[in-house]
Amino acid sequence: MSDRLRPPSAESVAETAADLLTRVRDGSPVTHCITNSVVTWYTANVLLAIGAAPAMVDIVGEARLFAGVASGVLINLGTPLPEQRAASIEAADGAVSAGTPWVLDPVAIGVLPVRTALAADLLGRGPSVIRGNASEILALAGIGRGGRGVDATSSPDDAAEAAASLAMRTGGAVAVSGEVDLLTDGVHVVRIANGDPLLTRITGGGCALGAVMAAFLGAAPAGCPPLLAAAGATLAYTVAAEDAAAGSPGPGTFAVRLLDALSALAPEDVVRRARVRTGAIEGAAR
Amino acid sequence: MSDRLRPPSAESVAETAADLLTRVRDGSPVTHCITNSVVTWYTANVLLAIGAAPAMVDIVGEARLFAGVASGVLINLGTPLPEQRAASIEAADGAVSAGTPWVLDPVAIGVLPVRTALAADLLGRGPSVIRGNASEILALAGIGRGGRGVDATSSPDDAAEAAASLAMRTGGAVAVSGEVDLLTDGVHVVRIANGDPLLTRITGGGCALGAVMAAFLGAAPAGCPPLLAAAGATLAYTVAAEDAAAGSPGPGTFAVRLLDALSALAPEDVVRRARVRTGAIEGAAR
């Protein structure tokens, strides 16, 4: 617990982002994705652009095995066919058994019952990082507590308490996306103001970030807290998004340039341009 | 029936296109898509670019529910896995129960038996709009009448009678794509000459238009005939395609610029550049 008592500084977040970006490029971590059919192509390209090795392995009989040998795993619930639901459970079990870090992205849970039940099953397996928008985080935190469904809430700060409670339950980190991204381990908070509204005008802008988090977790040295790896991924990704947005005439060009920008991203630029604030969750036992 | 007696003018088609484009951007209609695995990414990006909110919900246990709360629904039969076939029936039933307008795109029916049977089931549920090429519309019109299969016909005009007969059966509109798009409600005809051949050189050029039709239907005010909403979507989309094609060195750049152009499209340009003719189906009871 003592590690969790020291709050990360804004500088340490930025330096971790730069360090893990370099480690991803040097080590090309195999990043195992079970993700939705809308974003598989873009997600794989984002991972390749940043230097990771994507592997979409989403069938029963292979997912458990592969999660055990991969560096990091992403489970995204966007379009969960029955086969992929079973493979997701396999992958989570394989990741937990092998100590592989894994990310849960509970897309559109709350209002949609099949994926909501699956998210509950996966939550109980303790994802290293949970990534979602405010509504999804609120819905996930409500599971097993009476299920209040999806709130029409858009600000990450409105979901800060729910995020902290989820993080305390899993022992991992929770990332809430928004104009200013909010990440927490239940005690500390990291806020990242980098990014561009065009990220919300392309499909998979958030889903691909979940995959980058899995790659950064997979490249992180032993002892690197999931909160720092997830924040590092968010920072690197959103700084690249700023590069991509500059001069883009619209979302099509932006999506293409984001791949170029991730590929060209300089670690020192991530540090220099970081807009990070850190603090403590209000009311958290410190 | 009296509404159907007044033929829409070319001006009203263009003005409806501009009005619905503005409504889509203002209201961001949730557009529920069950579409093929080839075009999910591009379709979602097209919807985001034009201002709608895409949601790919294609599993049993969620599709009926979601079709009831969405603004519009697209069911495209391009790669219908068993789960998606069942979800398509669910979604159509959910749309019909809730009064949600829905679009059927019967990709490649006629020669392929599984999707042809599915198309027959869906046709009986009365889609608001059917969208396809001439061969698909001919094949769909032949279902239940002896099934004459796919004709090697490429002109929308060759499918005008079949389209009109389908529209009379469903009470909705039918859109036949081609060099000049033809749309009919069984009595009136709208022909739209905008567009560019590059639309046929990218995958999903037609499939994404079906999604835009669902978004326009979802944004339309009460009483707007499906024929006008579908024609408005076609006009806005094909004018944007002209912008995207201008100066594009090839289909890759065109696909990217189409997203930019949809995002930048000005309603007044749609009106100004519309190449629309309207008339009556020959032999239709007027």
Place this chain on the structure above:
Amino acid sequence: MSDRLRPPSAESVAETAADLLTRVRDGSPVTHCITNSVVTWYTANVLLAIGAAPAMVDIVGEARLFAGVASGVLINLGTPLPEQRAASIEAADGAVSAGTPWVLDPVAIGVLPVRTALAADLLGRGPSVIRGNASEILALAGIGRGGRGVDATSSPDDAAEAAASLAMRTGGAVAVSGEVDLLTDGVHVVRIANGDPLLTRITGGGCALGAVMAAFLGAAPAGCPPLLAAAGATLAYTVAAEDAAAGSPGPGTFAVRLLDALSALAPEDVVRRARVRTGAIEGAAR
């Protein structure tokens, strides 16, 4: 057997590439793909760009029928859902019955058991062309001989013997991708040094080449050996990749420009810029 005794010259490979490129554009061969969910969109766009007619038909009850009427078939094992595994067997049987040439791309076999078993089933049906990286070809050659799994081998030359043995078993050709692509029919070898490293920085760079091979096989005149058709596809594709890479700031732009370049590719440029060497498999009975 006498045909196999004459070694193809580098000139004949280049001229075949140019000839088949022209035939693809003139005849627009229907290319039936059962491929992975990550690359369907890009693969279809690559086929359209080069002039072929893609058709993704990957369900039971349609795949056998369609493989019988298509010009060429691709079966890629990247994300094989149960339905697609069954459809792959159907498609291979349909292709064999009808004499349709077909390509097998055994993505990531060796370490992953479900697709490895499927690859063994498909191998027994005699694909016209097998396409993979060195590890996949080594793994496939090991099937039924004790299964030595995946070697961490990256050079096509290390897999030359395995490729030749597979080709002798199937009577078709085997293509091993790498910095210099190696193709063999078990006796002769074609090496192609065109291409660009950016092809490995986008997802589906290799998968889409498998589809182009199916299109070239489908457009080839009777008697054209699979080795020449596959080499022709590789050459056309990698020359276009050089055009696309020139001046590309990163992988996103490269992926887009590759579609433009395939569309604009001049047959005479393929001949002029070909970097092809031909020879014999060492130790092959000549």
